[in-house]
Amino acid sequence: MYLQKEMKEITEKKSGQDLLEINDEILEYKNTFSKTSTIELRKALNTPHPQLKVSFNLQVDFVYNHIKTTVAD
Numbered sequence: 001m002y003l004q005k006e007m008k009e010i011t012e013k014k015s016g017q018d019l020l021e022i023n024d025e026i027l028e029y030k031n032t033f034s035k036t037s038t039i040e041l042r043k044a045l046n047t048p049h050p051q052l053k054v055s056f057n058l059q060v061d062f063v064y065n066h067i068k069t070t071v072a073d
Helices: 004-011 024-031 038-045 050-054 058-072
Strands: none
Touching: 024 058, 038 058
16 A cells, blocks of 8 residues: 555656665665675564554554565565
């Protein structure tokens, strides 16, 4: 699910324009899974994102769960 602002950005893109920008916080979280060994990767996968502990809202924070699930698969 996308925020209204994001949907507008997607639908108004014309062929050849730059790709959508990814929030720095999301990139930082994604990069926590960039490891050199399976031991390090398992440890990262078993470390919950702080947002998932506090007030996870699927409408807003789904991307963190999606990244973790994708890496784990």
